[in-house]
Amino acid sequence: MQYRESGMPDMELWETFFDPVSFLKTLELNPHTNNYLDVGSGFGTFLIPASKIISGSAIGIDVNQEYLDICSKRIGEENLQNIYLIHGDSSNEKTLETVTQYVSEVDYISLFNMLHCEEPLELLNRTAQLLNPKGKLGVIHWKSNKTPRGPTMAIRPSPRKVRDWGEQAGLTFLKTSDLSPYHFGVLFEK
Ligand SMILES: C[S@@+](CC[C@H](N)C(=O)[O-])C[C@H]1O[C@@H](n2cnc3c(N)ncnc32)[C@H](O)[C@@H]1O
Numbered sequence: 001m002q003y004r005e006s007g008m009p010d011m012e013l014w015e016t017f018f019d020p021v022s023f024l025k026t027l028e029l030n031p032h033t034n035n036y037l038d039v040g041s042g043f044g045t046f047l048i049p050a051s052k053i054i055s056g057s058a059i060g061i062d063v064n065q066e067y068l069d070i071c072s073k074r075i076g077e078e079n080l081q082n083i084y085l086i087h088g089d090s091s092n093e094k095t096l097e098t099v100t101q102y103v104s105e106v107d108y109i110s111l112f113n114m115l116h117c118e119e120p121l122e123l124l125n126r127t128a129q130l131l132n133p134k135g136k137l138g139v140i141h142w143k144s145n146k147t148p149r150g151p152t153m154a155i156r157p158s159p160r161k162v163r164d165w166g167e168q169a170g171l172t173f174l175k176t177s178d179l180s181p182y183h184f185g186v187l188f189e190k
Helices: 020-026 047-053 065-078 093-101 120-128 159-168
Strands: 036-039 058-062 083-087 106-112 131-142 172-179 183-189
Touching (some): 020 172, 020 183, 047 058, 058 065, 058 093, 065 083, 083 093, 093 120, 120 131, 120 159, 131 159, 159 172, 159 183
Parallel strands (some): 036 058, 036 106, 058 083, 106 131
Antiparallel strands (some): 131 183, 172 183
16 A cells, blocks of 8 residues: 555656755765665665665665656666665565565665654554664654645654654664754664
């Protein structure tokens, strides 16, 4: 099932809203990170730059084949060899299990612009199970201000709410970051 309000505008417009490399670095993705998993990888906006920062493999999961096709085309154009794409629903345990066909361990998981979904705590719980001990999980989301895009205000989580959900999922809160102009980030460790 595709999560509520999880569509995006054209890639060109979508990618004016972020500075992916700077966001990833702020949320402590670095060359010491081996394997990386991007849940809801969309156009590859974060997955592709992340694959160039880490030392191992980058895996993207998305339920939308159209977005995966766009992402796959970009990967081919750049001839990136360390990215794997999985077509599936990240609420489904079987989809998440597929990750282990590509990597035995996951050191970093991103849930970017995802936690306005119907069951955010469940998504955090399931994905956190895939993380290595001391692995990191980064969340970004739209601020609850007027922004040029983003889900309905009523379903945007606050940084505090994200922190509470992460802690309920058994993760240790590390920090909240301002990712101006439109986003905030929250980083956890397992
Ligand atoms: C708002 S977009 C964010 C994309 C990307 N994370 C980014 O920030 O650029 C939400 C993404 O989640 C994907 N998605 C929605 N429901 C999903 C599900 N059940 N399982 C996996 N991906 C899903 C959508 O297809 C879309 O690519």
